Amino acid sequence: MSTVSKAVFGVSVVLTVGTVAGVHFKQHLDRERLREGVFRDLERQARKKENLRILEEQISLTKKLEADRRQQSSLTPGSS
Known part of the structure; x- marks a missing residue:
């Protein structure tokens, strides 16, 4: 294998691993946010x-x- 092909392969592997790790991390954050949403709903x-x-x-x-005011006004003399 030539040096250029090894470099391209290496970059491809790094990008693939980075993409997979990024997707898993994003899924983890989404699950946490959903779980927090449930707790917020319960609190609400x-x-x-x-x-x-x-x-x-x-x-x-x-x-x-x-009722107390009506009773007071009916007991007060001179009220109508």
Whole structure:
């Protein structure tokens, strides 16, 4: 084999190995990102449930406050 053909073969091997390694590395990163996405979705769902619970609590407290105000206004003399 000539020196030029050995050099071309060597470059081809290096590029092939680099491409295969790059693809495997990219797949690993993609899998990690997908896994993190699942955890982010679970956290988002938990936050949404907590926000709904807080909203329901606020609605309940608002209704109670309005009822108390109506009761106070009906007990106050001179109110209509």
